[in-house]
Amino acid sequence: MNQKDTPSLIIEYLDPLEQFHGWLVIDDLNFPMAAGGMRVQKGLTQDHLVKMAHNMTMKMRIIGLPIGGAKCGIDYDPAAPGKTQAMSRFMAAIKPYIEHCYSMGPDLNTSMAELEEIAADLDIPSVKMAIAQAQDMNLPDFLKRCEVLNQEALPGWSLGRIRAGYGVGGAVLAVLDDLKIPYPRATTAVQGFGTLARAAIATLLAAGVKIRAVADVHQCLRAEDGFELNTAALLNHPGTTLPPDFTGPGISRLPRTAIYDTPCDIIIPAAIENAVTSANAFNIQAKAVVPGANLAVTEAADAILFQRRIPCLPSFLAGCGGSLSMNGLFAPDKTPSAAAVLAYMNETMGRIVRETISIGRRLNISLSAAACQYCEHIKRSGKPYQLEPK
Numbered sequence: 177m178n179q180k181d182t183p184s185l186i187i188e189y190l191d192p193l194e195q196f197h198g199w200l201v202i203d204d205l206n207f208p209m210a211a212g213g214m215r216v217q218k219g220l221t222q223d224h225l226v227k228m229a230h231n232m233t234m235k236m237r238i239i240g241l242p243i244g245g246a247k248c249g250i251d252y253d254p255a256a257p258g259k260t261q262a263m264s265r266f267m268a269a270i271k272p273y274i275e276h277c278y279s280m281g282p283d284l285n286t287s288m289a290e291l292e293e294i295a296a297d298l299d300i301p302s303v304k305m306a307i308a309q310a311q312d313m314n315l316p317d318f319l320k321r322c323e324v325l326n327q328e329a330l331p332g333w334s335l336g337r338i339r340a341g342y343g344v345g346g347a348v349l350a351v352l353d354d355l356k357i358p359y360p361r362a363t364t365a366v367q368g369f370g371t372l373a374r375a376a377i378a379t380l381l382a383a384g385v386k387i388r389a390v391a392d393v394h395q396c397l398r399a400e401d402g403f404e405l406n407t408a409a410l411l412n413h414p415g416t417t418l419p420p421d422f423t424g425p426g427i428s429r430l431p432r433t434a435i436y437d438t439p440c441d442i443i444i445p446a447a448i449e450n451a452v453t454s455a456n457a458f459n460i461q462a463k464a465v466v467p468g469a470n471l472a473v474t475e476a477a478d479a480i481l482f483q484r485r486i487p488c489l490p491s492f493l494a495g496c497g498g499s500l501s502m503n504g505l506f507a508p509d510k511t512p513s514a515a516a517v518l519a520y521m522n523e524t525m526g527r528i529v530r531e532t533i534s535i536g537r538r539l540n541i542s543l544s545a546a547a548c549q550y551c552e553h554i555k556r557s558g559k560p561y562q563l564e565p566k
Contacts, residue, residue, distance in 0.1 A: 204244035213283025234492035254285035341375020343497015344468035350529035368447025391435035
């Protein structure tokens with residue numbers, strides 16, 4: 177991915193009570209607004225947020241949105257009892273940006289519900305207020321559209337909770353279509369069990385795709401040949417870690433790293449960045465890699481996978497579901513339903529994945545390089561990429 181030298185804006189925050197650092201990074205100010213999530217992560221650095229913000233810009237670019245990328249976060253232990261208060265103080269410091277030009281969403285160790293609750297305490301109608309400003313939308317209409325995020329999109333899942341994972345699931349389905357693997361016969365392995373991973377699992381289960389293995393920070397649960405992982409039961413387990421006592425016929429409890437050598441059609445890194453590296457890329461036994469988490473596959477690993485002829489979508493494509501959902505929600509003239517937003521996401525994700533695969537195959541380049549070429553074309557011309565005929 178082409179990384180420019182510096183972002184347009186970096187705001188550094190030093191907490192007056194606990195002395196932790198936080199940052200708001202806006203990658204590109206050449207647009208009316210920027211968008212990206214807020215994370216709470218011990219050891220978070222400014223440099224890491226810079227990379228994440230640029231990845232967000234690429235997400236906007238690949239779907240043709242005139243929006244810049246952004247990220248913010250605090251270097252703070254998410255398990256600490258003062259987390260909510262720490263988030264609140266940081267958000268108060270960047271309140272003018274949230275109100276006018278920065279559309280905030282959830283990221284690692286944050287949820288939309290807690291962000292909106294903190295925003296309400298700070299007299300901010302929504303962490304998405306920048307959208308209303310950019311589109312000159314009156315507050316009642318804006319809040320009416322925000323309510324669609326609370327509508328049920330899939331059984332047991334609101335649009336707000338499913339949207340990012342639904343995009344990942346849509347990317348997986350598009351790759352399965354390209355591989356000509358019928359959904360009921362497809363097998364996947366999911367690295368991660370947070371909201372993104374769980375939403376992707378729910379999306380794939382609804383399409384009939386089997387989940388052969390799931391891994392969290394502690395373990396990997398894997399169904400051996402001839403058996404199935406009862407993933408629907410797993411989804412009923414609260415929290416972001418797998419149940420420690422989960423059992424079933426043909427189910428193996430393995431080290432978390434066993435997810436990478438699980439034989440399956442598609443592996444889905446959906447937890448953290450740098451999950452697939454040069455150290456484990458040679459172990460991948462999947463036919464394709466679809467990373468939902470930001471920067472989940474390193475450049476070195478992407479090169480190895482390309483050499484092994486294992487297609488690997490870039491995370492800024494497979495992980496753009498949140499951005500797609502916002503466009504599907506706020507771009508139409510009239511307020512859409514949750515079902516209409518999902519339909520837009522499914523059609524758009526499928527088209528972009530197909531076009532990216534076509535570019536990569538035609539030019540014999542990796543899918544990351546193909547997606548970057550697609551983005552650069554849109555940046556220059558404002559039009560979808562079209563291959564020259566042979």
